[in-house]
Amino acid sequence: MANIVEKDLSYSIINCCFQVHRELGRFVSERQYCDRLAETLTQRRIAFIREKDIKNLNHPSLMGNRPDFFVENRVMLDAKAKPFVTKEDYYQMQRYLRAANIELGLIINFRAYRVTPKRVLNGSLLEHSDTNSEH
Numbered sequence: 101m102a103n104i105v106e107k108d109l110s111y112s113i114i115n116c117c118f119q120v121h122r123e124l125g126r127f128v129s130e131r132q133y134c135d136r137l138a139e140t141l142t143q144r145r146i147a148f149i150r151e152k153d154i155k156n157l158n159h160p161s162l163m164g165n166r167p168d169f170f171v172e173n174r175v176m177l178d179a180k181a182k183p184f185v186t187k188e189d190y191y192q193m194q195r196y197l198r199a200a201n202i203e204l205g206l207i208i209n210f211r212a213y214r215v216t217p218k219r220v221l222n223g224s225l226l227e228h229s230d231t232n233s234e235h
Contacts, residue, residue, distance in 0.1 A: 105204045105221060106175050109146075113171055114217045116140040117208045121215045130181035133210045134168050137179065147172050154199040167196045167205070176205040185209050185218055197222035 104110075120136045134150070141148050154165040169177040176196045180189065185207055193205040197220065207218040 105219075109172055109175055110204060110206060110217075110219070112144065112146060113141075113175060113177060113206060114208075114215075116144060116146070117210075117215055117217065121210055124210070126211055126213065128181070128210075130179055130210070133179050133181055137169070141169070141171070154196060165192075165196050165199050167193075170200070174202065174204070176200065176202055178205065178207050180207060180209040181211045182209065183211060190218070190220060193220040194222070198224055 116137060119140055120133060124133060124136055138148070138150055149170045151166045151168060152170040154167070167176040168179045171177055176193065178189070178193055178196070189207055193207055197203070197205050201222075203222050205220040205222075207220060208215060209218075
């Protein structure tokens with residue numbers, strides 16, 4: 101069976117998101133979800149940086165990316181409050197992951213009837229680790 105990337109940390113983060121969704125419902129602003137999520141993460145002693153500017157000197161075009169949360173220096177989280185998650189949201193998360201050289205990102209759409217976290221993996225890191233494991 102394949103390893104699940106950041107299994108325990110992502111479970112804790114998603115649990116916090118479920119709590120926020122239960123408390124606030126579906127129809128508040130993205131900012132309000134993020135504010136409450138920050139409080140919840142803090143209460144559970146999960147370290148994070150909010151809206152961290154990601155700069156990658158190797159790819160100047162990737163400067164200026166700011167995910168909503170950078171959790172434990174291992175997982176990016178982007179909160180949404182819109183009818184549905186789009187392809188562009190996935191592409192945006194891929195840019196964040198490549199720029200920060202992080203393996204896992206989560207997209208959480210709080211506007212949905214049920215919160216269904218979207219796990220996004222950094223494909224360039226996976227390809228790199230596959231070629232290293234062959235040697």
